[in-house]
Amino acid sequence: MARDERGVIDQSEDFAAWYNEVVFKAGLVDRGPAKGTMVIRPYGYRLWELLQSELDRRIKDTGHENAYFPLLIPESYLGREAEHVEGFSPELAVVTHAGGKKLEEPLVVRPTSETIIGEMMAKWISSYRDLPLLLNQWANVVRWELRPRMFLRTTEFLWQEGHTAHAGEGAARRETLLALELYHEVAREWAAIPVVPGEKTPGERFAGAVATYTIEGMMRDGRALQSGTSHYMGTNFASAFDIRYTAEDGREELCHTTSWGMSTRMIGGIVMTHGDDKGLVLPPRLAPYQVVIVPITRGGNAAVEDAAEDLARRLRTAGVRTHVDVRPQLTPGYKYNEWELRGVPVRLELGPRDLKAGTVMMVKRLGDDGKQAVPIDSLPEALPGVLDDFQDFLLARATAFRDSHTRTVDDWEKFADAVSTGWALALHCGSATCEEGIKSRTAATPRCVPRDSESEAGVCVRCGAASAYGKRVVFGRAY
Amino acid sequence: MARDERGVIDQSEDFAAWYNEVVFKAGLVDRGPAKGTMVIRPYGYRLWELLQSELDRRIKDTGHENAYFPLLIPESYLGREAEHVEGFSPELAVVTHAGGKKLEEPLVVRPTSETIIGEMMAKWISSYRDLPLLLNQWANVVRWELRPRMFLRTTEFLWQEGHTAHAGEGAARRETLLALELYHEVAREWAAIPVVPGEKTPGERFAGAVATYTIEGMMRDGRALQSGTSHYMGTNFASAFDIRYTAEDGREELCHTTSWGMSTRMIGGIVMTHGDDKGLVLPPRLAPYQVVIVPITRGGNAAVEDAAEDLARRLRTAGVRTHVDVRPQLTPGYKYNEWELRGVPVRLELGPRDLKAGTVMMVKRLGDDGKQAVPIDSLPEALPGVLDDFQDFLLARATAFRDSHTRTVDDWEKFADAVSTGWALALHCGSATCEEGIKSRTAATPRCVPRDSESEAGVCVRCGAASAYGKRVVFGRAY
Structure with missing residues (x-):
């Protein structure tokens, strides 16, 4: 493909440049004014919402409850766990003034919430009957980045952070692995990323953790992307924040805690796992539009446009996220390129001759089986299967790539x-x-x-x- | 009711104290460590999620797309719209240090996002074909509060903020009223608050707006709670941020913009619209638990507990959010009081004799028709109707209260x-x-x-x- 304003550089030429061009040109993201911040545009945010809803459902189904803790944390909290403060201090953004005055104690913008949630857990837990305490929050966090990259390392990002407290090491370790398994499942089944779940070596552990688990995905340049982590904290945070419970035998014990997070970084992982020289390739289960219909009207054809809208309605009823691209000022060819760049799994082209024949031309994003004429009336039933196959294919392709590398x-x-x-x-x-x-x-x-x-x-x-x-x-x- | 640790002061004695006792004791909220911040506990957050999902659906159904804009805004942005900076300056929290260094330009923690979204709109809009641009974001915002009150005025709160740009005043004014209507509908149909929609007088307008609309609810102390606002900005922000488009006739024009927000303040509105001397009264459509089943087992009765769990399963299948309170260490009486305090619309008591008779005792939160014996098998079909009636009753009661005051x-x-x-x-x-x-x-x-x-x-x-x-x-x- 000629590289015009919509085209992107080849992956093989410069993978980092390819990534950067794709995330901007596909409309996933834009640069924020403060250093390293990003604007997640609607197309990128919808991807996040779809991922989020799957993960949130699993988090709830396994007995966790969502809550919300304050953004601003007294600076002294960070210092209570020695490794934790050492790990995060260089990355903190600090509020020193508020309400027109200098604050007595500066507040840090949360880089993660172990400390403030630890403080609340100490208040809420008194007996073994209060355990396990299984909390999760969806939130923004800020970590100052010297070398920001959109989605991968940004000064602010969105994530969920699970925080749990347990009576004993066994229960806490099982929780840590349960969270890891949720991440594994969402990454594999929804993002079609064949991640490898495993434990970090001591040098790569989270600041303050006894054990850190991770899912690692292989990107198409052969590099690894840490795509979700789960930490067993032992009693480190319980000691620092005095999270204790009275056991059934009346003795006072420290809780064992965990924390685990998955973030908007996953969007970067999807881009770099599946994308190609034409741009994004989105796994159908997370694609904002699974199907785009391009009516070919050459200056207006009401019958074709009506048929396209009618087909879209029937596809939506069948549960397929469908978009009709009616922009009159653009040629079909321009639209094809744009939706390829934006990674839509299936494109349907519908012109006057197709309509007469009762068919559409179906083109899958990887284009490997060319254009196929498909009866319009078969699509509401057939397309969910086409999308499932495409999803399976992406996972298989990424698995083969990972294994061969x-x-x-x-x-x-x-x-x-x-x-x-x-x-x-x-x-x-x-x-x-x-x-x-x-x-x-x-x-x-x-x-x-x-x-x-x-x-x-x-x-x-x-x-x-x-x-x-x-x-x-x-x-x-x-x- | 005797006022023990679970009881609350009478509304008539001290409404403000009643409110404060209820939101804490019902487990909606806790105090954050930084001045005026709140922790939204799972019970309160679930209420917010249920409200959020209804509002989000309506926002999407009317053509808006969600996106996410950075938390940290260069201080100079605020100054570009004169009234806006004057309105918000006293409330700003300011990040002066980050990544271990003093920043060249301080960053404010967003008190609202007109400025940063205006900056991006200017970049994204070039032609009339790009309009309307209909954006929304779910986010946290920070406004320093000297007299914080949980949910009503907190230093940080959660909200959605819609931001839209249009070609011309008419379209922008229609959008402003559309948002107002969404708020009216959600407040009335879901929160059962008979709000009055209307326009603010000039002295009460949003800082930088040409017109501000509001929905106002009457609380049970007779005071008004502004529960959602929608602003027509004219071209004020478009001038300040240079949001222009080329019209169909080739001329360059300023956009007309709007913004509108509804926040976690609504939770306070629900508490103060429906609550009574026993505590919360939650409208069924937003109640985290619509029904609580209390098995009366006097030290363990497997048949009763199984029957309770079985009933819960059948109710959940019928779409009723149901909780079984199996805590062995608490008496049924204690549980009744607690779930009344927490505002659960319907309580079902199930003891051995009830089980034998194939019935449960049903008690509605307002208790006005006493306890009723109801056949267990009728409940999956009957309860949705009971909840609908309760929802309607709350709206009617609140409307009568408002009108008589x-x-x-x-x-x-x-x-x-x-x-x-x-x-x-x-x-x-x-x-x-x-x-x-x-x-x-x-x-x-x-x-x-x-x-x-x-x-x-x-x-x-x-x-x-x-x-x-x-x-x-x-x-x-x-x-």
């Missing part, structure tokens, strides 16, 4: 080669110094110790010491 | 008397000085010029000058 390696040369284009599955000694050495030489970091893989032991791919973790670690360069 | 008055003594217990419908001259005089003597302000009332003219109830507005004005003391 993941290599099991046991020597350093092959390791370095593998992480230059994808992931390496390698044994590692677990030493932080050795991890650092790998990072400085290859830019690769341990993404996770996968949950669903075989046990294995041997020697570290880098230093030759005995391997840790009991299995191979996924290494890759990351966003 | 609203007086049409033509002399000053009667005016002062009317606004001490409710609203006065009076003619007014429209002078700001005269308005001020009324306020300083009675604390009453003009709430709105109602849309649905007869034309009328005469002399001002206060100063005797010729009346303005072409009809009577609603005066009342307000929150």
Whole structure:
């Protein structure tokens, strides 16, 4: 495709530039005036809403309740958990003045809410009967970014953060893994991203956590995107905020807490997992428009436009999100390119001759089976299946891509080669110094110790010491 | 009812204290650590979600799209519209430091988003074909409050803010009234608050607006609560942010813009419209639990508990939000009081004898028709109707209350008397000085010029000058 104002640079030429062009030109996002902030435009926000509603349903179905906690947190709260404050201090935005006066204590704009929710949990929990306390909030958070990238690293982003308190380690650890499984399911079944769920190595843990779990997706440039994390906090935050309960035997105990989050970063993950040189490719289950109908009217044809609207109504009744592009000032060809750029799974072209024949031309976003003439009356029944197949195809394609860019390696040369284009599955000694050495030489970091893989032991791919973790670690360069 | 830890003070004794006790004890809200902030607890947040989903559906059905704009706005933006900055400056929270450094330009935490959305609209709109631009966002906003009251005036609150741009005054004014009508419908049909829609007098307009419309509800202390507002901005913000379009005839024109918002304040409105000396009374359409089943098991009775769970399942299948209160450590009496305090519309008591008879005891929240034995098997079919009737009854009761506390008055003594217990419908001259005089003597302000009332003219109830507005004005003391 010629690269006009609607075209984008080829992925192979410059993946980062391709990403940036796509998210702006497809109308997902715009730049906000303050450094690193983004405006999520309607097309991008609808994608988020569709993802959000799936995740929210699962969060509720598993017994969590939504609540809302304040944006502004007294600065001193952050300091109560030593690792937490160290991790977040460099990224904080601080309100020093309000209501025309200097504040006695500055307030930080929440970078995450463990501290303020911990404070409230301490107030609400007194007995084992109050446990588990299963909370979630949908909110904006602010973390100052020096190298912002739309959706991936922005100064402000939207997310949900689950925060739970439990009587005992076992229950809290099960909760941590339950959240991970919700993320795995939503990423895989809805975003068609074949993420790898696993545990972070100690060096990659959340600030203040005892264990951090993650789902890692492989983008089409071979890099990893951390797409959701779930943390078991042990009693670290319970100690810092005095979250205690009286157990059934009357003794006072500290709660075990968890937190877990998935954010608008997922939108970037969808773009980079499925997109191609023509632009976005959206998984049907999250596409704001699953089908776009382009009536071909050459200066106005009421019969064709009416037929297009009528078909749209029937498709909507069948549960298909359908848009009719009636803009009179644009040519059909221009519209085809635009909807390809915007990643709509299925395009239906309807001209006077098609109408006469009782058919439409159906073109799937990847265009691999060309244009097909399809009877109009068959579409309300057939299209949901077409979309399901397309969804399945995207997941299968992304899985094949991930697998063909993941290599099991046991020597350093092959390791370095593998992480230059994808992931390496390698044994590692677990030493932080050795991890650092790998990072400085290859830019690769341990993404996770996968949950669903075989046990294995041997020697570290880098230093030759005995391997840790009991299995191979996924290494890759990351966003 | 004896006033124990779960009881609340009588409304007639101290309405403000009653309100404060109810919102905390019913578990709607808690105090945040920063001045004037609130934590919306799960029970309160669920109420908000139910309201939100109704309003969001209507916003989308009328062609608006959701988007998300940044929280942090360069301070200079506010200054571009003179009245706007004057209105909001005293309430701003300001971020002066971020990422460990002092910012070159301070950022304000949005008190409302006209400015930042105006800036983006200017970028997105070029031709008449881009209009109307119909945007909405669900967001948190911060306005520093010196006298915070939970839900009614808090430093941070949640709302939706619609922002639209149009080609011409007519279209923009129609949009302003459309939004008002959405608010009217949601308030009336879902919150059962018989609000009065109307236009604000010039002194009560939004900072920067040409016309402000409002829905005003009457609370059970006779005061008015402004429950949603819709503003026609003329070209004020379009001039300030250069929001222009090329018209069909090729000329460049300024857009006409609108904005409109409804917030978590509505929760306070629901509390104060329907609540009584026992606590909350929730309209069924917005009640997190429409029905609570209390099994009476006296130390455990599996048959009764199973029957309760079974009934709950059948009610949920019938679309009724049902909760079974199985807490073993509490007596049935304690639970009855608690669910009355929390405003659940219908309580079902199920004991061994009831189970044997195949009935439950049904008690409606207002308790006016006592306990009724109802066949268990009739409930899945009957309860939706019982809830509808209860919803209708609440609206009718609130309408009767409003009407009996609203007086049409033509002399000053009667005016002062009317606004001490409710609203006065009076003619007014429209002078700001005269308005001020009324306020300083009675604390009453003009709430709105109602849309649905007869034309009328005469002399001002206060100063005797010729009346303005072409009809009577609603005066009342307000929150």
